[in-house]
Amino acid sequence: MAVDPIPHDTARRLCDVLKPAPDLPAVPEQTDPFAYVEHALHALRQALFGAGIVLPSLGIDLPSAVCGTPLVRLGNARPDVVRHIAALISRTTK
Numbered sequence: 001m002a003v004d005p006i007p008h009d010t011a012r013r014l015c016d017v018l019k020p021a022p023d024l025p026a027v028p029e030q031t032d033p034f035a036y037v038e039h040a041l042h043a044l045r046q047a048l049f050g051a052g053i054v055l056p057s058l059g060i061d062l063p064s065a066v067c068g069t070p071l072v073r074l075g076n077a078r079p080d081v082v083r084h085i086a087a088l089i090s091r092t093t094k
Contacts, residue, residue, distance in 0.1 A: 034060075037070040044072065051088055053081060 037060055045058055057075025064071040077085075 033068065033070055034065070037065075037072060041072050048085075051084075053084055053088075055081070 041058065041060060045055075048055060048058075055075050055077055057073065059073050059075065061071040061073040
């Protein structure tokens, strides 16, 4: 199943809805990949929590970290949580 990319204006509205809390620390330099991915992970976790969503397996993908470019592991979620996320994203695209 092919997935269309998110249009720029939709992505912008989504970013506005999922703004990180103002008490987040400044974004670390990309020269420190672990600090950078940890900051991204923290921002996503706070945004999801603010929307009433908890993804327990959200974390750093350790195998990718060994290669030097750590990725955020979005993890597994129950179908009702996935539907909740989809509904939140859909509201920002209208």
